[in-house]
Amino acid sequence: MSSLQLRRRPLLGEPAGWGDSLHPLLQRIYAARGVFGPDQAEHRLNRLLSPQQLGGIERAVALLAEAIRDDVSVIIAGDYDCDGATGTAVAIRGLRLLGAKRVDYVVPNRFVHGYGLTPELVASLPSHAQLVVTVDNGVASVAGVAAAKARGMKVIVTDHHLPGEQLPMADAIVNPNLHEDGFPSKALAGVGVMFYVLLALRAYMREQGSFASGAEPDLSSLLDLVALGTVADLVPLDFNNRILVEAGMKRLRSRRGCAGITALVEASQRAVSTACTSDLGYAVGPRLNAAGRLEDMRLGVECLLTDDPVQARRYAELLSSINQERRELQAAMVAEAEVMVASASHVDAQTLGVTLFEPSWHAGVVGLVASKLKERLHRPVIAFAPAGEDDPDHLRGSARSISGFHIRDALAAVDARHPGLIERFGGHAMAAGLSLRTTDYPRFAEAFDAVAREWLNEEQLQAVLYTDGEMPAGMFTLETARLLRFAGPWGQAFPEPVFENRFECFSWKPMGERHLRLSLRDPRDDGLYEAVMFNAYDGKPPPTMLRAAYELTINDWQGRESPRLLLRHIESV
Numbered sequence: 001m002s003s004l005q006l007r008r009r010p011l012l013g014e015p016a017g018w019g020d021s022l023h024p025l026l027q028r029i030y031a032a033r034g035v036f037g038p039d040q041a042e043h044r045l046n047r048l049l050s051p052q053q054l055g056g057i058e059r060a061v062a063l064l065a066e067a068i069r070d071d072v073s074v075i076i077a078g079d080y081d082c083d084g085a086t087g088t089a090v091a092i093r094g095l096r097l098l099g100a101k102r103v104d105y106v107v108p109n110r111f112v113h114g115y116g117l118t119p120e121l122v123a124s125l126p127s128h129a130q131l132v133v134t135v136d137n138g139v140a141s142v143a144g145v146a147a148a149k150a151r152g153m154k155v156i157v158t159d160h161h162l163p164g165e166q167l168p169m170a171d172a173i174v175n176p177n178l179h180e181d182g183f184p185s186k187a188l189a190g191v192g193v194m195f196y197v198l199l200a201l202r203a204y205m206r207e208q209g210s211f212a213s214g215a216e217p218d219l220s221s222l223l224d225l226v227a228l229g230t231v232a233d234l235v236p237l238d239f240n241n242r243i244l245v246e247a248g249m250k251r252l253r254s255r256r257g258c259a260g261i262t263a264l265v266e267a268s269q270r271a272v273s274t275a276c277t278s279d280l281g282y283a284v285g286p287r288l289n290a291a292g293r294l295e296d297m298r299l300g301v302e303c304l305l306t307d308d309p310v311q312a313r314r315y316a317e318l319l320s321s322i323n324q325e326r327r328e329l330q331a332a333m334v335a336e337a338e339v340m341v342a343s344a345s346h347v348d349a350q351t352l353g354v355t356l357f358e359p360s361w362h363a364g365v366v367g368l369v370a371s372k373l374k375e376r377l378h379r380p381v382i383a384f385a386p387a388g389e390d391d392p393d394h395l396r397g398s399a400r401s402i403s404g405f406h407i408r409d410a411l412a413a414v415d416a417r418h419p420g421l422i423e424r425f426g427g428h429a430m431a432a433g434l435s436l437r438t439t440d441y442p443r444f445a446e447a448f449d450a451v452a453r454e455w456l457n458e459e460q461l462q463a464v465l466y467t468d469g470e471m472p473a474g475m476f477t478l479e480t481a482r483l484l485r486f487a488g489p490w491g492q493a494f495p496e497p498v499f500e501n502r503f504e505c506f507s508w509k510p511m512g513e514r515h516l517r518l519s520l521r522d523p524r525d526d527g528l529y530e531a532v533m534f535n536a537y538d539g540k541p542p543p544t545m546l547r548a549a550y551e552l553t554i555n556d557w558q559g560r561e562s563p564r565l566l567l568r569h570i571e572s573v
Contacts, residue, residue: 004569006500006549009466012036025475026487029468029497040239043246045220047239051200055181060156060172060197061204063131068099068205072130076105077117078301079136079190080292082285086229087135087158087191089258089304090222094198097217098205107297110364110396111388115426115433117144122151129153136160136190136229139175140426142168158193160235161426162408187236187493191229192244195222223248224257225304227489231277232285234430236493245277245489259312260303264288267316271556277489278496287316290323293364330365333358334372337383341373352461353410353452354381355445357395361385367398367431374400378463380407380452387435394423395441399432404460405452408432414447421447465569467549471499473524481554481563500549502573503529505542518542520565530555531565543572 015027017037022030035041051057067074074095078088088105095103106121108114113121116137122144125132131154134141138157145155145168155170162177174197176183188196198219206216227248230241237245251257252265252275261284265272268283288300299322303315337356341347347354354377356369366383374381380401387394401407408427411434415422421444425434436444471480490496503520506528511517518531531550548570555564 004463004465006547006569006571007464007466008469008500023483025472025480026483029484029487032468033494043239043243045243045247048243049184049240051196051203054174054176054183054193054196054200055178056172056174057197057200060158060174061201063154063156063171064095064133064197064201065204065208067131068095071101073126073128074100074103074131074133075125075129076103077121077132077134077137078105078107078297079116080107080110080297081136082232082288082300083190083229084136085288085292085297085300085304086225086232087189087194088301089260090191090198090225090229091133091135091194092305093225093258094195094201094217094219094222097219097221098198098201099210105301107292107301109296110292114424114435117141117148117155117157119143119147122147125151125153131156134158135194138168138170139163139173139178140168140424142166144168145170158190158197160188160190160193162428164426185238185240187238187241189230189233189235189241191226191233192235192241195219195226195244198222220247220251221256224252224261227252227277228261228280228284228288231280231489231491232289234281234492237489237491238493241491242489242494245491249275249277249489258304259307259309260305260315263309263312263316264303264319267313267320274485274554276485277491281491286326287319287323290326291319294326294329294362295322326365326368329362330368330372333361333365333369336361337369337373338376341377347377351449352379352456353449354379355384355397355441355448356381357384357441359386363387363396366396367400367433370398370400374402378402378461380405380410382434382448384441386438393438395436395438397434397436399427399434401430401432402460405456410448410451410455413451414444417451418443418447465498465549466495467498467500469499470501471552473522474527476522476527476529476552476563476565478554478561478563481552484552485554496551498549498551498568500547502545502547505544505546508542510537513537516542516567518567520548529565530562531567533567533570536567536570542570545573546570547573 009032011031012034013036015031018027076088076091078084108121117134132148133156139159139161148155157170157173159175176186176188227245264284264287265275270279291297291300306312363385366385370381370383382397382399384395384397387396399407406429411425423435506519506521508518514535514537516533516537520529520531549568550565553564553566555562
């Protein structure tokens with residue numbers, strides 16, 4: 001297991017211009033995240049980057065406007081994760097708002113069609129389909145786009161994944177991460193790219209006089225969907241994404257969001273009126289993702305498309321049930337993976353690129369196993385499972401990485417050194433997917449570890465938890481917790497504040513089998529504070545005097561709120 005170091009997050013500049021408008025604690029937190037004054041914290045929609053800066057968008061918009069005008073059949077080809085589901089819902093709702101009458105969708109079943117616009121998925125499309133629009137996929141779908149073109153369809157690719165060496169021969173490609181694209185932000189999620197296409201389409205239709213006889217469609221009604229997909233996909237929350245997410249959270253909290261997201265928040269026992277990004281990332285997103293992992297993501301898309309609150313609650317209950325099944329399956333698989341890691345025959349101390357495979361594992365859950373093991377080992381991890389009952393000769397792998405080790409580039413390096421070893425791969429810096437022949441697994445494991453050994457250094461292999469320093473005495477209050485909760489939006493690359501202080505453990509007791517409930521005393525003023533720590537109890541008592549890294553959160557129990565420390569790390573002092 002990797003040891004953890006606490007380091008204080010440095011200020012990236014000096015706060016300026018706040019005056020008395022912002023609490024000094026928040027000024028310090030913002031400055032450590034590159035926000036130094038009010039202008040950088042005003043998340044107004046009119047400050048979004050212009051859609052016209054996205055390459056390929058003019059051609060895509062012209063094709064979509066033509067399709068709406070000529071009433072052709074449009075098929076949205078989505079993806080089976082939360083970003084893909086929300087992006088599909090945004091595409092369908094948005095195009096219908098803009099006048100499309102014949103718009104439908106398909107989502108690949110990961111066990112039948114594989115990832116993206118594959119030839120197998122194209123073969124399942126109805127014969128009347130004339131225009132295919134991919135969402136959150138497609139940039140690697142060379143064969144799938146060719147198959148669609150061979151059937152006489154036009155294809156628009158909207159994606160945010162990194163491209164391979166060859167681009168598909170689509171009629172238009174909109175992707176800020178294409179090598180020559182000049183869009184200033186490379187952090188848009190798939191749902192964000194689709195939303196931008198809709199913004200550009202509305203502007204184009206405005207210029208064509210399409211709204212002369214009536215009001216323009218209000219695309220801001222889609223922003224809660226954009227927020228959910230952006231947060232759940234763990235893309236960096238740069239300034240542009242924070243604008244999108246903050247606008248979406250405001251719609252959700254004011255109960256102007258779609259019925260499905262509202263129902264999912266309520267199904268997770270969260271309050272809609274005080275929902276924040278962590279609720280989307282840890283409660284709503286996993287419920288949607290569970291459908292794509294174990295069942296059919298069409299359940300998730302339908303939940304996001306319905307306007308009937310009763311129907312939305314039914315979908316939310318079903319998705320919650322599937323998610324509970326996913327959690328139980330994940331717990332069993334992680335336990336098996338931990339046994340493997342403890343065995344030197346699978347992973348020894350010198351292994352830097354970790355690969356794990358168990359024939360009984362579920363292909364829809366291996367990404368979560370890789371994520372858990374990556375957190376424990378602080379090494380890049382790829383977990384594999386059989387591709388399916390009807391395809392025992394192939395494996396599907398899901399990779400998770402650590403900072404400084406670009407996992408997709410690492411797979412590209414393996415592919416270049418061992419042509420044909422990997423059959424398909426794609427992804428981002430921190431997560432990727434791949435497939436290979438079962439018989440090639442041992443050779444791949446060696447090749448991946450070899451790349452990791454070459455690329456990783458000791459600094460990268462040191463697990464670090466960055467904190468925002470000490471919480472001042474007397475500020476462990478509900479008011480401070482509320483201030484922090486809504487000061488974001490927090491997320492990837494704009495993390496929720498973590499503080500570190502010394503405490504005396506006044507009392508403690510186990511909470512369930514693996515969790516701890518503690519009462520901590522602040523020696524500076526004798527304040528006594530409730531704290532919890534999850535997955536931390538190993539049968540031993542916590543230290544009497546300790547240093548803790550923690551988030552200051554709100555405990556809402558039966559309508560009564562109180563401040564609570566959510567411990568991320570403790571060590572004896």
